[in-house]
Amino acid sequence: MSRTPRVRISAVAVMAMGVILSGTSVRADDRLLNETVGFTGTMLFLQSHVPALVIGAVRDGKTAVFGFGETSDGSGKPPDGNTMLRIGSITKSFTGQVLASLVAGGTVKFTDRLQDRLGWNVTVPSRDGHQIRLIDLVTHSAGLPREVEREAGPPDDPFSTLTPEAYRKALADDPLVFAPSTGALYSNFGFDVLSAALSNAAGKPYDVVLKERVSDPAGLKDTVLAMRPGDQGRVLQGHNFDGKPMPNVPTPLIAGGASGLYSTPDDILRWLSWHLDRFAEKDAETRLIDHAPYLQRDGLDPVSGFDESGHMDAISLGWIVMQPKGDRPLILQKAGGLQGIFSYAAFAPSRRVGVFVAINKFDLGAGMAMAGVANHLIEELASR
Numbered sequence: 001m002s003r004t005p006r007v008r009i010s011a012v013a014v015m016a017m018g019v020i021l022s023g024t025s026v027r028a029d030d031r032l033l034n035e036t037v038g039f040t041g042t043m044l045f046l047q048s049h050v051p052a053l054v055i056g057a058v059r060d061g062k063t064a065v066f067g068f069g070e071t072s073d074g075s076g077k078p079p080d081g082n083t084m085l086r087i088g089s090i091t092k093s094f095t096g097q098v099l100a101s102l103v104a105g106g107t108v109k110f111t112d113r114l115q116d117r118l119g120w121n122v123t124v125p126s127r128d129g130h131q132i133r134l135i136d137l138v139t140h141s142a143g144l145p146r147e148v149e150r151e152a153g154p155p156d157d158p159f160s161t162l163t164p165e166a167y168r169k170a171l172a173d174d175p176l177v178f179a180p181s182t183g184a185l186y187s188n189f190g191f192d193v194l195s196a197a198l199s200n201a202a203g204k205p206y207d208v209v210l211k212e213r214v215s216d217p218a219g220l221k222d223t224v225l226a227m228r229p230g231d232q233g234r235v236l237q238g239h240n241f242d243g244k245p246m247p248n249v250p251t252p253l254i255a256g257g258a259s260g261l262y263s264t265p266d267d268i269l270r271w272l273s274w275h276l277d278r279f280a281e282k283d284a285e286t287r288l289i290d291h292a293p294y295l296q297r298d299g300l301d302p303v304s305g306f307d308e309s310g311h312m313d314a315i316s317l318g319w320i321v322m323q324p325k326g327d328r329p330l331i332l333q334k335a336g337g338l339q340g341i342f343s344y345a346a347f348a349p350s351r352r353v354g355v356f357v358a359i360n361k362f363d364l365g366a367g368m369a370m371a372g373v374a375n376h377l378i379e380e381l382a383s384r
Helices: 003-020 033-050 088-104 134-138 166-173 188-202 206-218 265-276 284-291 364-381
Strands: 024-026 052-059 062-069 320-322 332-338 339-350 353-359
Touching: 003 166, 003 364, 024 052, 033 052, 033 062, 033 353, 052 265, 052 364, 062 265, 088 134, 088 166, 088 188, 088 206, 088 284, 088 339, 134 188, 166 188, 188 206, 188 284, 265 284, 265 339, 332 364, 339 364
Parallel strands: none
Antiparallel strands: 024 062, 052 062, 052 353, 320 332, 332 339, 339 353
């Protein structure tokens, strides 16, 4: 029998150990959690060839975070649980939780029409007698396109043209691509106008509503729509597809529903812990409302933009639902990508396991691999 395979495995193990020793970690009391998360992060970092990677997991309330590479080019500092980063479209799951909280409190209903909640001087389009409802927006089934049509912003402020006026004009021009509630098309447009509607319904700016309804109940310290003084020094540097650094640019409040949030691995794990605390009396109704699958894939036409991080079986409030398959439990997941950062958060609500991972380069292969590794890590960590 040839000994080559064993030699190759040993070489990889030596490389992995070197990366582990050069990375950073926050260790939990759960030794298996540490071993599994650390080794998984090491192998993913070696395979992805990205400048930096950070990975964390929570199981039964215990957490572990490991970081690899450099937070910014030439810094020599690996990311850790305190590193701030753009979480992109994971923001949508925060918006879904805001909606769940407002529904639980009786402020809004899922079947409220966008026309009645938006508060803008515009006629919201409809098609074939189907009106856009809040539940349609949060499940990507409103018929709105992926992005609002707008002028391009300057390189140092590319999102400056994302304005309420741009959304009002687009709605007035009737951008629907199918009748609301009949199909599913991934839509940043939809989540941005949803956040505007929820802000109007609550009678407060959306960042205040988000803090009151999500950040404060989950104990989040660093999940914000705009960086604060002192945050800049711990931001993860993003890189474009060509490897060049991308600027850390602001996003307007109107983009707070779809993709605007900053957070840290520690905060995301706190947030996942809140989601996993399913028997707690406090916020129990919000969790139940948030996690339920409202839109099943079967019967929808079209269905587009949901399978990059794993096959979508249903959609809850901003979460993609993947039904159990083999040893993999039911998973709620959401991926994000903004300004050179790909990120992914997922959890198994019945198994008290959640995972967060981020890389700091736009690399589609690495991003899809990252999600697959995270899903497999949940499978490994979930008790059977």
